[in-house]
Amino acid sequence: MREAVDDFADHLSRVRNRSTHTVRAYVTDLVSLLDHAVRMGCTDLPELDLGVLRSWLAKQRTTGTARSTMARRAAAARTFSAWAHRAGLLPADVAAPLASPRAHRELPTVLRADQAAALMDAPTRAGRTTDAGDTAGRATDTSATPGDTGDTAGRAADGGGTAHGDTAATAVPDGDAAPDAVLLRDRLLLELLYGTGVRISEACGLDVADVDQARRVVRVLGKGGRERAVPYGVPAQRALDAWLADGRPALAVPGSGRALLLGARGGRLNPTTARRIVAGWAGTAGVPRVTPHGLRHSAATHLLEGGADLRAVQELLGHSSLASTQIYTHVSVERLRAAYRQAHPRA
Structure with a gap:
């Protein structure tokens, strides 16, 4: 499994051209996933299945992990699963049907x-x-x-x-x-x-x-x-x-x-x-x-x-x-709404 983690990191960095931060985050998530799989009795990578993946995410939720972090970890699992299947390390892309919580996107704070x-x-x-x-x-x-x-x-x-x-x-x-x-x-x-x-x-x-x-x-x-x-x-x-x-x-x-x-x-x-x-x-x-x-x-x-x-x-x-850019249109609308509430007599 260690060799698979190293090869996956190399794939993200050299082939996918991901940033150092993304590679570090995905590798950390993958290590956490594989550690959970071993604890569940999955000793070889081909034994990894959808049930193990869902159990891993469920454990994250019980520990209070933020929705945005869980969404990233699910994305890391899907990316790894697809790569491992293409590389012949997994018999199937087991994470393809894996659902992840939609991250709650708060409106960014901006200055006037x-x-x-x-x-x-x-x-x-x-x-x-x-x-x-x-x-x-x-x-x-x-x-x-x-x-x-x-x-x-x-x-x-x-x-x-x-x-x-x-x-x-x-x-x-x-x-x-x-x-x-x-x-x-x-x-x-x-x-x-x-x-x-x-x-x-x-x-x-x-x-x-x-x-x-x-x-x-x-x-x-x-x-x-x-x-x-x-x-x-x-x-x-x-x-x-x-x-x-x-x-x-x-x-x-x-x-x-x-x-x-x-x-x-x-x-x-x-x-x-x-x-x-x-x-x-x-x-x-x-x-x-x-x-x-x-x-x-x-x-x-x-x-x-x-x-x-x-x-x-x-x-x-x-x-x-x-x-990613459209969120700023919501910011502008929210500012208009705030000005309306403050100034309009029937707000």
Whole structure:
């Protein structure tokens, strides 16, 4: 069975071109399934049947597993069963009739347009405060650079250092340039996330060469290795110009490579730190707590509210299915309904 798990993981990664996260999740689900099968007396893979699969899902339900997680685990079982049957490891595709609970899709939380604008302006306002003479605050006030505690994971992924030491970047650059550079970096990060609607992993994975400044288009490598071109606006271009001129050179070190967004120690900015940065600036701006994916939701919703075509939004977001994009139409309708209830005398 161990060999089957390894071969399935290789199939997902090399043939299906699934992301590392998807492969890890499916393999974890498969290990759980096979462990349950062994406990039920299924010692060989050909003995796996629909009854074992249903028993496995039923056990998940009794332990309070979320419906979305159960739906993913059922999908993993079906994918494995189909692959194992084609590979001759199973006599039949036993999971083909396996039903899974429909995941409850909650409407995503999005910012209003004015709240998004306040969030985008937060680093600029912080920069004006420090320019006014608050030099001590730059060294001690965490709101000036919220959430940026380093880029350890990013350095490891980018080949610029290790988890316990940054050999490529031995120290944060000296002087007042470092705090100012981090502010410019944070401003660009926010503008990219909201201005393009890219995923946080896509934003952190950008290289300088991925940005076409002449056409104001960024080349993004999305899920499944699919590449797409996403336009960005004038505010993002201004943030990009300032970052490339004054921010990135102040943080860059020999090990920075081609990364567009850098952490405080010069390595590629990692998604975990980026999430803390977004949450920190949301608190500074006084807007509801928002995640990078919340900014993606906000961008899509505001595009649709402004009259954008649903297919165009699908292309911008990199959704493989239009069904994934249609949820944002529900968000817009819900906002209209809320405004109606608040304003109409007969609501």
